[in-house]
Amino acid sequence: MATRAARGFGQYSGVARAVERVGERWALLIVRDLLGGARRYSDLKASLPRIPTNILSDRLKELQEAGVIRRVPTVRGGYELTELGHGLEPVVAALERWGWAVLGEPGEAETVSSDSLAFALRAAFRPDVAATLPPTEYVLHVAEVSLSAIVVGATLDVAPVGQGALPQPRRRSALEPVPQTVLELTVAPAALRDLLSGTDAARPRLDADPELVDRFTRTFRIEPAAPTPGALEVGVA
Amino acid sequence: MATRAARGFGQYSGVARAVERVGERWALLIVRDLLGGARRYSDLKASLPRIPTNILSDRLKELQEAGVIRRVPTVRGGYELTELGHGLEPVVAALERWGWAVLGEPGEAETVSSDSLAFALRAAFRPDVAATLPPTEYVLHVAEVSLSAIVVGATLDVAPVGQGALPQPRRRSALEPVPQTVLELTVAPAALRDLLSGTDAARPRLDADPELVDRFTRTFRIEPAAPTPGALEVGVA
DNA sequence: CGGGATCCCAAGCGATACTG
C-alpha cells in the first residue's frame, strides 16, 4: 500500500526503520510473547486479553511481511519468531527493564499474563550471580498465574505451572536432575516489583525462608532505570 | 484525559508500561535526538522534518508528563532529558542496532539528520576496540550532513561540523589535544550502512587511506541483527 | 520570527458480529 510510505518517518535511520517495522501498537507485545516460544492465535489472544481480533490479525500479517515472524507449518494458527525476530530480544528486554521503573501500581482491570511474567523473570535474571548459588527452583504465584523458574548454574528455565500450549523443545531441566531446593512464593504484582527492584519493603512480609528469598532477590533483579554505564554514555556532547 | 486508561494495554507488565509511555508515534525519535543533548523546539522540528507541529507539541507535553523530558529553564523552547529519560538509552540503542539490519536502501524522500547519524555512530562505537587504537578524528560527510567523531582511547566525542545549536557542555575534546590523524570520508548513506555492518562491499571504492578506513570499521560496527548472546538466550523453552 | 495552537480530513484503532 502507498500508506506505508506515507506512514514512514522520512528518515534513513536505524531507529526510524525499526519503529516503522515493529512500532505499531501491540506489535512488540506480540513479539515479547513469541520470545517465549511458538504460540497459536488463540494463545496470543488469551495472553493479550484486550487486543481486538482484527488488530491481532493485522499485526501478525505485518510482522510476517517484515520477516519478524513466520507460521509454524505443522500447527494451524501457529506462529514463531524468525531469526530476525529473535534479534529483537535486546529491544524488548531493554523496554522491559525500563518499564519496571515506571510500573507504578496495577491499574484496575490490569492483569498479569504468564508470558509477561516469564519474560520479566528472564529479563531480570543475572547469570553471573546465579552461577555462584546452588541449584534452586522458584515457584511463583502472582495474581492468577503460576510459573516455575529453575536455576541451575548460570542457566534459567522458565515454564508455566499449568502446562505449555504448543509442543516446545522440551525444557532443559527435564533432562537433568531437578534441584531439591524449592522456594514457593505467592506475591501480589506490586510486591513482586519491589522484590525485583531490590526494595526491601516486600521482603519481611513474606512467609518463607529468608535465606531463599534473599537468594531469589540476588538471582533476579531489575535495577530501577539504571543510568546504563556503557559506550553510549561517553561523549554525549 | 480518560483516553489514557482506554489506550492502555490492560497488562501489568514492564514492556506494556514502557510502550504506553514512550511508544507513541515519533516519541522515541524525539528521545533519540535529545540523547544528543538539549534541543529547541525548532531544532527538533528541523531534525524530524516530517513531524507535524501539533504532534511534536503533543509528544513533548506527554513526555514531560511521563517524566522523560523537562524544559530547559534558561532557554525558550528548550527541552532536555530527565534522568529517567536518559534511562531510555539502552532501548533506543537496541532499536538502532536492530534497525540497521533492516535498513535497506534509502527510500526516495528519506533524509539523514545530523542527530540520527551521531546516534548511529555512538550506538556502533566499540570502546574496547577503540582503546587499542591511536587517537583519531573521523570527519564524515553523509548526504547533506557532516559531523566529526573524535576517538581518544575508549572515549568517543561526536559533534556536528557546522556547530551545535544549544549551549552544551563543551565537547571534551576541546579540552584536550586533538588527534592529528584525521580520516575524512564522503559516503552515500547505504555505503555507510555497509561500512558499519562490516560488509566489505563499500570499502574498495573509498578514496582514502585503507589503513584508516580499516581503523574506522573496527572502531564502529553494528552487527547485522546479532542473535545476542546473553542472559535471555538461556532457557527459552 | 520562533514557538506553538487550531482546524479538517484521512488513516488507524477498538468493539462486535460474522464466516470457513
Next chain:
DNA sequence: CAGTATCGCTTGGGATCCCG
C-alpha cells in the same frame, strides 16, 4: 479455532493561524 467484515471513534497528518 482462526480469522474476516463492518462501523463508529480516536489519532495522526498537513496546512493554516495566532501570539509573544
